Amino acid sequence: MIDCDVHNSWTSAEVLLDYLDPAFREYLDRGEIPGPRGAFPHAHRPWLHPEGFMRYDAVPPSGVTPGADLPFLAEQLLDRYSIDYAVLTGDESIEVSxxxxxxxxxxxxxAYNDWMIENWLSADPxxxxxxxxxxxxxxxxxxxxRRLGDHPDIVQVLVSSGSQRxxxxxxxxxxxxxCSEYDLPFAAHLGGQGGLNSTPIACGPTTFFWETHALLCETGxxxxxSTIAHGVFEKWPNARLILIxxxxxWVPPVLWRLDEDFRALRxxxxxxxxxxxxxxxDHIRLTTQPLEVPNSPQAxxxxxxxxxxxxxxxxxxxxxxxxxxxPNFIRLPEDWREAVLDGNARSVYRLPAQEVVDELAG
Structure with missing residues (x-):
């Protein structure tokens, strides 16, 4: 099994100080980050989560931020579900957008990339x-x-789905x-609503968090x-877009509409x-979380x-x-399970074949 969206975090954004260009250290040291000093929070967004963004049981015994304690993350996720690879997607870090x-x-x-490579990728294969x-x-x-794209454990370039265009x-x-030069997928993770990207909903700001969260798929x-219409995949045949x-x-009806209009106006x-x-x-990949559940699940x-x-x-x-x-409760057609849980990600991220993983583990 490969998990394509695991949010590693830090105890405080101040861990980045030693990795930050000296010209910008004062910015971080005096708290110039999106939200309260010490972490990029979600609190700077106009929509506040009524229950909090984290699982309550994901707080490590040490009491640090969920996702910041690698041994606890490994115990609660990697070991429990026998995950071969976990793709780290950061947490507060994509709020730089x-x-x-x-x-x-x-x-x-x-600074985050250097910190992540040194403190996470080197700690667990x-x-x-x-x-x-x-x-x-x-x-x-x-x-x-181009600075870090050839690192053997970097598998994608990541931005927020909240974008200026x-x-x-x-x-x-x-x-x-x-991305094409290094054969890396370009991934957009849901988020970035705030700051420059304050209205990621098509008609303007929504009111409630649950309403907003359900509609943020409009960015995807x-x-x-856009990537199809502008010919990204013609210009760079090895390009891949991952929507996380x-x-x-929503993807089938949107593609149906795009196909129909393209036929008429090509x-x-x-x-x-x-x-x-x-x-x-051929070029777009989608992560299963959240996997919508219709009233009739098989629909x-x-x-x-x-x-x-x-x-x-x-x-x-x-x-x-x-x-x-x-992953034990995700509903998938039985003949899709191997590809969705493992094969598709193994291919797009160029990860070793399963038999190689088993051999290394042995």
Whole structure:
């Protein structure tokens, strides 16, 4: 099993000070981060979670932040579920996308990447890292990819889904070019609502957290359509977009709509040679958390099968967040389980084949 969304954290953002460019240390030292001093919280967002963002039982015995204690994380997640690999997606760190100063934002992202490599990837062979970049300045983000993109345990480039514009826009093409050079997927994780990205819902700000959380998938729709329409996958044939925690049930009808409009208006984008759904099946991947549950649970699968989602879905637990999905209870068609729980992620992240893992473990 491969878990594609595990949120590692820190006891305090001050752990980044030793890794931060000296020009920006004073910013962090005096608390210039999104929210209260000591951590990037979720409290700077306009929507407050009524119960808290973390599982109550994920607080380690030491009392530190959930996700900050690797031995406890390993016991509660990796060991309990026999997970071969966990892809670390950070937590507060992707909130750099909400900062107005792109230079400071990328400095924080770079400091996090160095801290994560030294303190997490070196500590457990089951861990793989996401290279976090600040997309506000694509040139700086591309430079960060070229700085660390060849690290053997880095498996993707990660941004927040909350963005100033859709990620297929040519503004972001320097990031796609650098990802292509290192054959790294470009992943967008749900979030970033705050700061520069204060209205990630199409009609403007919503009122309640549950309402907002349910509708944030609209950012995933925009990025999916944009990357296809702007020809990202024609320009870089090895490019892959991974949408993390953006949901999956909306994908079939959106692709159906894109296919229909493209058939009628294809002269608008003459660089596209295939249907949007065909690009999606080959180049876009989706994590299972949250996996929507219809009133009739089996109603979801025919629509997903129609777009070939058995090749697109990858398991994610979202540990240690409040909406964690226990892999023992995830509902999947039996003939999809091996691909969704293991094979699809193993392929897109270029992880060793299962027999190699077993041999190393032995």
């Amino acid at each position: 909400t900062l107005a100063n792109p230079y400071y934002a990328q400095a924080l992202a770079s 089951r861990l793989r890292g996401s290279l976090i970049v600040a997309p506000q300045n694509p040139q700086l983000a591309a430079a960060e990819i 859709p990620y297929g826009d040519p503004f972001f093409h320097p990031i796609w070019e650098a 729709m925009a990025h999916l359509g 925690e953006c949901g999956v049930a 002269k608008e984008t003459p660089w596209l040679r295939r249907l949007p759904s065909e690009y999606a099946r 979801l699968w025919p629509a997903l099968a129609d777009i070939g989602a058995q090749d697109m879905l990858m398991f994610a637990s979202d540990y240690p967040h409040w909406d964690f999905d226990d």
